[in-house]
Structures are given as C-alpha cells and as structure tokens.
Amino acid sequence: MSFSNFLRDNLLSILHPAGALYQTYQKARQDMPITQRISNFLDQSAQRGYLTDLSGESKPTPQLTLSNRLPSISATSTQAPLSTPTPTPTPTPEPTVSRAPDVTEGAWNWQDLVKKHFPPDQWANAMRIMSAENGAGNPNAIGQNSDRHRSKDYGLFQINDYWQRDRFQDVNELLDPETNVRLAAEIWRDGGWGLWTTAKRLGIE
Numbered sequence: 001m002s003f004s005n006f007l008r009d010n011l012l013s014i015l016h017p018a019g020a021l022y023q024t025y026q027k028a029r030q031d032m033p034i035t036q037r038i039s040n041f042l043d044q045s046a047q048r049g050y051l052t053d054l055s056g057e058s059k060p061t062p063q064l065t066l067s068n069r070l071p072s073i074s075a076t077s078t079q080a081p082l083s084t085p086t087p088t089p090t091p092t093p094e095p096t097v098s099r100a101p102d103v104t105e106g107a108w109n110w111q112d113l114v115k116k117h118f119p120p121d122q123w124a125n126a127m128r129i130m131s132a133e134n135g136a137g138n139p140n141a142i143g144q145n146s147d148r149h150r151s152k153d154y155g156l157f158q159i160n161d162y163w164q165r166d167r168f169q170d171v172n173e174l175l176d177p178e179t180n181v182r183l184a185a186e187i188w189r190d191g192g193w194g195l196w197t198t199a200k201r202l203g204i205e
Helices: 003-031 034-048 111-117 120-133 171-175 177-191 197-202
Strands: 050-052 058-060 142-144 152-154
Touching: 111 120, 111 177, 120 177, 120 197, 152 171, 171 177
Parallel strands: none
Antiparallel strands: 050 058, 142 152
C-alpha cells in the first residue's frame, strides 16, 4: 500500500478531533501535490494546537516562544550613573600692598603684621605711618617726649605710654611687635590716623 493510500484510508482516525480541517483538506487535495497537501495539513494542525498520532490520541503542540528559543538572562545589566564633575573654584587673589616711596626698608619688613591687623584699604597708610614714626623698624625703639607728662613713645608705631595707658598693663608690652601693631589698629579704629602727629605731615586723615 502506498503512503498516499494509507494516509487517505486512515485520515479520519488521524484527524477526528479536527474534522473541519479534514474537509478543507479534502476539498483542496485535488489541486496540489500530495507532499504539499501533507505539509499544509501539518501546518494547520500545529496552528490549531493539536497533532494526532496513529492511535487517535490528541497531543498539544508545544508553543514556541521567545523565552524557549533564547537562553534566559538572569542578571540585569546596570550602569553606574554618570557623575557631574565638580567645578574647581577659582582662587581669590590675595590683596597686596604697594610700597610707597616714603616707606623705609625697616618698616617694610613688618608688612605681614600690618596686613594681619589692619583692613586692606589701610595697609598703605599704616606702612607710611610706621615708617614716619620708626623708620628703622626697630620694635624696641623708645622716644622721649617733652610734654609736661614726660610721656614716652614705644615700639613700631611709637604708642604713647600716657595717652594710651588704658590699653596695656606694662609698657614693656608695647615693645612686642605683634602687640604694638595690634594696639595701633585699635587706636586707628577708635580715633583715626589723626592721633599720630606724623599723619598730618603725610596728608593722611
């Protein structure tokens, strides 16, 4: 018996769960080769979800999905977020003081203390006053005055021991460069440069 005759004689038992499909097959079988008819039948049976073996038992056709065609991916890729670079702040230029022509070398050596205790807009005036009062820049300089108090002037800014006596406990404190410049800044804040007689000669107010 040929395969086509066998298939024809047993087709009802093979296809009984899908009789309508068989009728479609019978109608079209005369118009195409047997191999094409068989191929179409199998494709249609698979699309309906059934294949039938010779015993007549229907079996579900496995559905092909993307998940069983491709290997599973258990790990998800992560990407670290892009960090925005922090801009580098532009350093603020440090204020400087220009040395005036009438500032002596001895006084100029103490410019760091002047910068520490005076505001920047008074650095130049402070250097000129110090230079006029104590051109040598000698922190131990003591000047004797001819006033009735017999007062003396001490240190870099020649601070008067009588008129400024409330600012210290011992006159030797005025011989310390740091203390002398700090007290000079206090005197300027309280009364301005007019408290130094040299300020008027220099035209500093």
